[in-house]
Amino acid sequence: MAIEVGTEAPDFELRDNHGRTVRLADFRGEKNVVLLFYPFAFTGVCTGELCALRDELPRFENADTQLLAVSNDSIHTLRVFAEQEGLEYPLLSDFWPHGETSRAYGVFDEDKGCAVRGTFIIDKAGTVRWSVVNGLPDARDLNDYVKALEAL
Secondary structure: OOOOOOOEOOOOEEEEOOOOEEEHHHHOOOOEEEEEEOOOOOOHHHHHHHHHHHHOHHHHOOOOEEEEEEEOOOHHHHHHHHHHHOOOOOEEEOOOOOOHHHHHOOOEEOOOOEEOEEEEEEOOOOEEEEEEEEOOOOOOOHHHHHHHHHOO
């Protein structure tokens, strides 16, 4: 079960598609965070969702907001995926320990070995203010993210 709105977002430290370490705590007091979990790079629905974010990036990555996308793929896979699709925001690897961050947010599917489609909007204080969790085949609506960010 996914963590609930109103709770403190679990901190994490993950490497991005360039090998840089990214910590949720680094954004505390500075930016709201759109934390998006997706199953796998190079799959149809995931590619569609991440490219839609790319096409609307200023709405999700700006002076007040940081977009972080997390999958259980390796950083090497994420690097090639980002290059192929022109994704300029951080793709974080929850590869090892496998799914540790996805589990902390309650979106890891043990049977499939990957995260389901969970999105969490975390305010500058580190509190989850909005979330949505969809199953593997079900894409999310980006307009819902925009409305949730506007409400902060």
